[in-house]
Amino acid sequence: xxxxxxxxxxxxxxxxxxxxxxxxxxxxxxxxxxxxxxxxxxxxxxxxxxxxxxxxxxxxxxxxxxxxxxxxxxxxxxxxxxxxxxxxxxxxxxxxxxxxxxxxxxxxxxxxxxxxxxxxxxxxxxxxxxxxxxxxxxxxxxxxxxxxxxxxxxxxxxxxxxxxxxxxxxxxxxxxxxxxxxxxxxxxxxxxxxxxxxxxxxxxxxxxxxxxxxxxxxxxxxxxxxxxxxxxxxxxxxxxxxxxxxxxxxxxxxxxxxxxxxxxxxxxxxxxxxxxxxxxxxxxxxxxxxx
Amino acid sequence: xxxxxxxxxxxxxxxxxxxxxxxxxxxxxxxxxxxxxxxxxxxxxxxxxxxxxxxxxxxxxxxxxxxxxxxxxxxxxxxxxxxxxxxxxxxxxxxxxxxxxxxxxxxxxxxxxxxxxxxxxxxxxxxxxxxxxxxxxxxxxxxxxxxxxxxxxxxxxxxxxxxxxxxxxxxxxxxxxxxxxxxxxxxxxxxxxxxxxxxxxxxxxxxxxxxxxxxxxxxxxxxxxxxxxxxxxxxxxxxxxxxxxxxxxxxxxxxxxxxxxx
Numbered sequence: 001x002x003x004x005x006x007x008x009x010x011x012x013x014x015x016x017x018x019x020x021x022x023x024x025x026x027x028x029x030x031x032x033x034x035x036x037x038x039x040x041x042x043x044x045x046x047x048x049x050x051x052x053x054x055x056x057x058x059x060x061x062x063x064x065x066x067x068x069x070x071x072x073x074x075x076x077x078x079x080x081x082x083x084x085x086x087x088x089x090x091x092x093x094x095x096x097x098x099x100x101x102x103x104x105x106x107x108x109x110x111x112x113x114x115x116x117x118x119x120x121x122x123x124x125x126x127x128x129x130x131x132x133x134x135x136x137x138x139x140x141x142x143x144x145x146x147x148x149x150x151x152x153x154x155x156x157x158x159x160x161x162x163x164x165x166x167x168x169x170x171x172x173x174x175x176x177x178x179x180x181x182x183x184x185x186x187x188x189x190x191x192x193x194x195x196x197x198x199x200x201x202x203x204x205x206x207x208x209x210x211x212x213x214x215x216x217x218x219x220x221x222x223x224x225x226x227x228x229x230x231x232x233x234x235x236x237x238x239x240x241x242x243x244x245x246x247x248x249x250x251x252x253x254x255x256x257x258x259x260x261x262x263x264x265x266x267x268x269x270x271x272x273x274x275x276x277x278x279x280x281x282x283x284x285x286x287x288x289x290x291x
Numbered sequence: 292x293x294x295x296x297x298x299x300x301x302x303x304x305x306x307x308x309x310x311x312x313x314x315x316x317x318x319x320x321x322x323x324x325x326x327x328x329x330x331x332x333x334x335x336x337x338x339x340x341x342x343x344x345x346x347x348x349x350x351x352x353x354x355x356x357x358x359x360x361x362x363x364x365x366x367x368x369x370x371x372x373x374x375x376x377x378x379x380x381x382x383x384x385x386x387x388x389x390x391x392x393x394x395x396x397x398x399x400x401x402x403x404x405x406x407x408x409x410x411x412x413x414x415x416x417x418x419x420x421x422x423x424x425x426x427x428x429x430x431x432x433x434x435x436x437x438x439x440x441x442x443x444x445x446x447x448x449x450x451x452x453x454x455x456x457x458x459x460x461x462x463x464x465x466x467x468x469x470x471x472x473x474x475x476x477x478x479x480x481x482x483x484x485x486x487x488x489x490x491x492x493x494x495x496x497x498x499x500x501x502x503x504x505x506x507x508x509x510x511x512x513x514x515x516x517x518x519x520x521x522x523x524x525x526x527x528x529x530x531x532x533x534x535x536x537x538x539x540x541x542x543x544x545x546x547x548x549x550x551x552x553x
Contacts, residue, residue, distance in 0.1 A: 164403070171389045171400045178387040181349060182447060183375030183404035 003135035008252040010133075014142035014211075016248020017149035019267075021204035022225030023232065023240035024156075025197040031235055032173040032193040035088060035096040039080075041222020042107040043198050047073050047205025048214040049115050052122045062125050070202045077198025081191045089187075104219065111216040119213035127210055141210040148207045152200065153241060160237075169193065224251075227271040233281025242283065246270060300363075302327045302487055303348070303455060308357035308367075310340075310347050317343040319511040320357070325455070330481055330488045332502030332519060334495045334532055339508040341491040342384055345457045348489070349381040350374040361455070376404045380453035384460045384491075386440035388447070390433030394424050397432045397443055401450030410450070417446040420476060438469040445476065455487045456480070462494045470494065474501055495532035499523050507532070 025040040037043075050072050054065035084103065088096040129140035160166040172179040172189045180186050205218075212218065224247060232243025247267045255263035262269075274282060301324040310318040318340045325331045333341045346352045348359055350371040359367040366374055371381070380401075389397050398417055402410045418425035421442045427435060432443055441461060448456055458477070462470040474497050480486050481501075492498035499505060499519045507515035507528065515522065522528050 167392065167396055168400065168403055171392060171397075174389045174391055175387050177351065177383060178389060178444075178447075179400075180351065180371035181375060181381040181383060181387075182401050183372045183451065184400070185370075185372045187370070 004256075006133065007136040008256060009249060010136060010138050011142065012249030012252035013245060014145040014248070015251065016228075016245035017145050017241075018204055018208050018221065018244070019225045019228045019247050020241035020244025021149055021152070021200055021207070022222055023229035023244050024153075024237060025200045025204075026226060026229045027232070027234060027237055027240045028193055028197050028200070031237075032169060033085070033089075033190050035085065035093065036100065037197065038097065038100040038222070038226075039104040039107060039219075040197065040201060041219035041225060042104040042111075043073065043077070043201035043219075044204045044208065044221070045214070045216060045219035046076070046107055046111060047198075047202035048122070048209045048218060049111055049120075049205075050202070051206045051209060052115070052120050052214055055122050055124075056120070066206055069206060070199050073198040073202035073205075074195040077194040077196075077201075078191045080198075081194035085194065086187065086190070089190075104222075108216045108219060115216075117216055119215040121213055122206075122209040124210050139211070141207075145207045145211070148203060149241070152203055156196075156200075156237070165189075165192070224267040227267045230281060231271055231274045233283040236281070236283035239281060239283030243281075299326065301325055302362060303489070304358075304360045305344070305348070306358045306360065308344070308347055308354045308359065310343050310352055310354045312343070312352075317511055318347065318354070321508070321511070321513055322357075323506055323513065323516070325487060325489055327454075327487050328481075328485060329503045330477070330490060330501055332498035332505040333489065333491045333508060334493075334498055334505060334522075334528075335508035336493070338510075340511040341508055342459055343511075344508070345381060345383075345459050345489065345491055348374075349379060349457060351381075372404075375451065378451065378454035379457065380448035380451040380455070381457040382444050382448045382459060382461065384463060386437060386444050388432040388435070388440050388443050391431055393429050393431055394435070394443060395428040398424070398447050398450050401447035402452075404451060409452075413450055413452065417449060420449075420479070421446055438465050438472075441465065441469075441473065442476075445473075449480070449484070449486075453486060455489065458488060458490045460491060460493065462492060462497055470497060477501055495528070499528075499533075 022040055022044055025043065026037060029035060029037045047069060051065060051069040054060045054068050055062065060068065080103070084099055085096065088099060126140040126144055131138045131140065131143060160170060168179070168184045169189055169192065172184055172186050176186060208218070225244065228243035228247040229240050231246060232239030247270060250266045250270055251263050254266035303325040305321055305323045308318055308321045309316065321344055333344060335341050343352060347354050350366070350369045350373070353368040357367065358365050361377060361379065366377065389400060392400070398414055402413065423439055424443060424446060427439070432440065435443060445461065461473050465473065477488060477490065478501055481488060490498055490502060499522055502519040505517065505519045505522045506513050507522070515525070
C-alpha cells in the first residue's frame with residue numbers, strides 16, 4: 001500500500017514537472033508582456049520534434065543535440081516575437097490571444113507536414129533504465145525529468161535574481177513605462193523573454209519525449225499546464241511549478257482511486273476548487289500589479 | 292540667466308510640436324527652449340498638456356508634427372530607452388517605481404545604461420541626498436510611502452547621470468513639508484550636479500520659486516513665456532495660478548476679467 005502511494009507520488013511528481021515547465025513558459029511571457037501565449041504547449045511539441053531531428057535523424061551525440069535544440073528553439077522564440085507579437089503591443093489583449101491560438105494550430109499543421117503524424121520516440125543515453133525504492137519502480141526518464149526541471153528552475157532563479165539583464169526583465173514586467181524611462185530596451189527584453197520561454201519549452205520537449213511518444217498532438221498538454229499555471233496564481237514563477245506538481249500528482253491518484261475518466265479531468269476539478277476557494281491562485285503576487 | 296544665454300544654442304528645443312491622444316489634439320504647436328544649466332518650469336492647469344510635452348520629449352508619445360532637438364539631434368519619435376541613453380532622465384508623474392524590487396535594485400536599474408565605474412559612488416551620493424532611502428534599501432519599493440517613492444524615482448533618474456532631467460509633478464499629493472523638501476533637493480541638484488531641469492508643476496509657487504524661465508500652458512498651447520521673476524509679477528499669473536487677489540478691485544468680477552492672452 002505505501003509503495004503504491006510512493007509509486008503514484010513519484011510518477012505524479014515527474015508528470016507534474018512537465019506541466020510545471022509549460023506553465024512556467026505561460027507565466028514568464030504573461031508577466032513580462034501581459035500577453036498569454038496559448039502556443040506554449042506547441043512550442044514544447046516543436047522542441048521535442050527538433051530534438052528528434054538532431055538525435056535520431058542526424059544522429060548527433062546526445063548533449064550536442066540538446067544544446068542545438070535549445071538554441072534553435074530560442075531563435076524560434078525570438079522570431080515569433082519579432083514577426084508576430086511585437087505588432088500586438090498596444091493592441092487589445094484578445095487580439096494577441098487569438099494570434100497565439102492561431103499560431104498553435106499553425107505549428108501543429110506544420111509539424112505534421114514536416115515530421116508526419118506517426119508517433120516518434122527519441123533515443124536518450126538514459127533510456128530504459130530503472131531504479132527501485134522498495135517496491136516502487138522509477139524509470140531513469142522520470143528521474144531525468146525531475147533533475148532537469150530542478151536545474152532549469154535554479155538557473156532561471158539565479159538569472160532573474162542576480163544578473164543585470166534578469167533584474168531588468170523583472171523591472172520591465174513590474175512597470176513598463178518606468179523601465180523605458182531608465183533606458184531598459186523593453187522591446188529587446190520582450191524578445192529575450194520569448195527566447196527563454198521557448199528554451200524552457202525545448203527542455204520540456206526533450207524531457208517528455210522519452211516518456212510520451214512525440215506527435216503533433218503533444219502540445220495539448222498545454223491545456224492542463226494552463227490550468228496548473230492558474231492554480232499557481234498566474235504571475236508567480238514558483239507558483240507555476242507547484243501548480244504543475246499539484247495537478248500532476250492529483251492526476252495519478254485520481255487515475256487509480258477514482259472511476260475512469262477522472263484522471264483527465266482532475267486538473268480542471270482542482271482548477272475549479274482553487275478558483276472557488278482562492279480566486280487569486282495559491283501563490284498570487286502580494287499586491288495588485290499596476291498596469 | 293536665460294538672457295545671457297539667449298545667443299547660444301539651446302540644449303533642448305521643441306519646434307512647433309503637435310501631439311495627439313487618438314483623435315484628440317493634446318498639444319497644438321508648442322515651441323520651447325531649454326538652455327544648459329537652466330531650470331525651466333512649465334505651468335498650467337489640469338489638461339493643459341504639460342505632461343504630454345514631457346512624454347513627447349522622452350519618446351513615450353510620438354508627435355504628429357514638429358521637432359524635438361536635443362544637442363543638435365532630432366529625437367522625436369525615438370523609443371524612450373534610446374532617448375534615455377542620450378542622458379535624458381524622465382521622472383514620471385505618480386512615482387513610478389518597480390514595486391517588487393528593493394530600493395537599492397531600483398536605484399541600480401537607474402544606471403542600467405551606464406558602463407562606467409562610477410555607479411557605486413553615485414549610489415552613495417543618492418543615499419546622501421536621500422538618507423531615508425539608505426535606511427530602507429533592502430525594502431521592496433512598493434512598501435515605501437508616497438514621498439519616499441517620489442524620492443526613489445528622483446534618485447533613480449539621477450543614477451542615469453542625466454544631462455537633462457524631466458520632472459513631472461514631483462510635488463503631487465505630498466504634504467507641504469515634503470514639497471519644500473523636494474524643492475530644496477531640486478535646487479541642490481541644479482547647483483551641485485549641474486543638471487538642467489524641466490519641471491512640470493501645478494504648484495505654481497514652487498515652480499516659479501525654483502525656476503529660471505517659465506512657460507504657461509493652456510489647452511495645449513504656450514500662452515506666456517518669460518523669466519520666472521517676471522511671471523511672478525504678472526497679474527494674470529498672480530490671479531490664476533498663485534491665487535492672489537488685488538483687494539482694490541472688488542468691483543471687477545473674476546469671471547468677467549479677461550486674461551491678457553485671450
